[in-house]
Amino acid sequence: MLASVVNATKSFGNTAALSGINLDIHAGEALGLLGPNGAGKSTLISLLTGLRRADSGTVELFGRSPLDPKARLQLGTTPQATSVPQTLKLRETVDFVAAHYPDPVPTAELLADFGLSDMAEKQCGALSGGQQRRLLVALALVGRPRLVVLDEPTTGLDVDARETLWQRLEEYRRGGGTLLITSHYLEEIQALASRVVVIDRGTVIADGSVDEIRSHVAISKVSFKSQLPASFFESFPQAVSAATSAKGITTVVTQDADATVRQLVRDGVEFSGLEVHAASLEEAFLALTRHSSEAATETAKDPA
Numbered sequence: 001m002l003a004s005v006v007n008a009t010k011s012f013g014n015t016a017a018l019s020g021i022n023l024d025i026h027a028g029e030a031l032g033l034l035g036p037n038g039a040g041k042s043t044l045i046s047l048l049t050g051l052r053r054a055d056s057g058t059v060e061l062f063g064r065s066p067l068d069p070k071a072r073l074q075l076g077t078t079p080q081a082t083s084v085p086q087t088l089k090l091r092e093t094v095d096f097v098a099a100h101y102p103d104p105v106p107t108a109e110l111l112a113d114f115g116l117s118d119m120a121e122k123q124c125g126a127l128s129g130g131q132q133r134r135l136l137v138a139l140a141l142v143g144r145p146r147l148v149v150l151d152e153p154t155t156g157l158d159v160d161a162r163e164t165l166w167q168r169l170e171e172y173r174r175g176g177g178t179l180l181i182t183s184h185y186l187e188e189i190q191a192l193a194s195r196v197v198v199i200d201r202g203t204v205i206a207d208g209s210v211d212e213i214r215s216h217v218a219i220s221k222v223s224f225k226s227q228l229p230a231s232f233f234e235s236f237p238q239a240v241s242a243a244t245s246a247k248g249i250t251t252v253v254t255q256d257a258d259a260t261v262r263q264l265v266r267d268g269v270e271f272s273g274l275e276v277h278a279a280s281l282e283e284a285f286l287a288l289t290r291h292s293s294e295a296a297t298e299t300a301k302d303p304a
């Protein structure tokens with residue numbers, strides 16, 4: 001195990017950012033951390049990277065305290081909203097960070113990997129927003145870290161730039177690296193993560209592969225064209241809702257797609273263009289976090 005958080009709490013004044021959270025990070029995995037705004041993701045990362053201390057509980061990084069420089073030497077990180085030194089050249093910036101590590105990636109190689117070779121002699125202040133993000137992720141990798149922690153690494157990047165960064169991160173992982181990443185882009189988590197942890201209100205509410213997280217929310221969508229009104233399908237067994245789009249496509253949200261399709265046939269419904277979709281990661285995520293906040297509201301309303 002590379003890192004562990006056991007029963008950690010962290011409050012800021014009266015706000016409990018983390019309330020007894022547990023998390024293990026295993027070598028070689030790409031762990032995607034998901035959660036709504038304010039769920040506690042950045043706070044959790046700040047404990048793991050030694051930027052803050054937990055109020056209670058234990059946090060270990062490579063079997064040591066995350067505050068121990070020996071642990072931090074094996075860690076690469078790009079915190080949310082970091083900026084680059086405006087007047088240093090790119091090459092100087094990479095050299096400077098590389099000098100902290102025993103066996104850094106050579107500067108020219110790293111800049112080439114991230115498509116920044118042409119900019120090597122330019123000042124960092126001249127970089128576009130997307131190039132800055134690329135440089136920051138490159139800097140997280142310069143020390144050949146065992147674990148890379150990235151808090152929303154591709155926010156604000158266009159699709160091409162994002163996909164280029166994903167490729168670099170995949171290569172890092174194929175080379176034996178471990179990744180912890182938060183993102184508001186669910187397709188990013190879907191593309192990169194081998195395991196997904198959903199946190200809400202400072203605790204873990206789901207932990208599994210992308211498919212497992214989706215299956216927590218046993219919901220599918222059955223779509224087709226028919227002449228019947230959507231309300232006809234609402235009474236189907238296991239149906240949750242039904243609606244017809246402007247294009248005349250009816251979508252039945254159901255807890256059992258097979259039962260819905262069997263019922264269509266049994267009722268002799270004339271349908272065409274049948275499609276069945278599993279819930280997306282986004283739908284699963286929304287359902288999980290909505291459920292968790294509704295439960296919390298219920299508890300607050302009824303303290304008994």
Ligand SMILES: Nc1ncnc2c1ncn2[C@@H]1O[C@H](COP(=O)(O)OP(=O)(O)OP(=O)(O)O)[C@@H](O)[C@H]1O
Nearest residue numbers: 012015016017035036037038039040041042043044
């Ligand atoms: N320095 C701070 N001072 C006071 N409150 C804080 C501080 N840092 C975080 N919080 C509070 O702790 C809670 C968790 O915040 P955190 O930044 O960890 O969430 P997050 O999941 O990273 O959110 P986001 O997705 O918006 O980045 C929030 O209620 C936030 O307002």
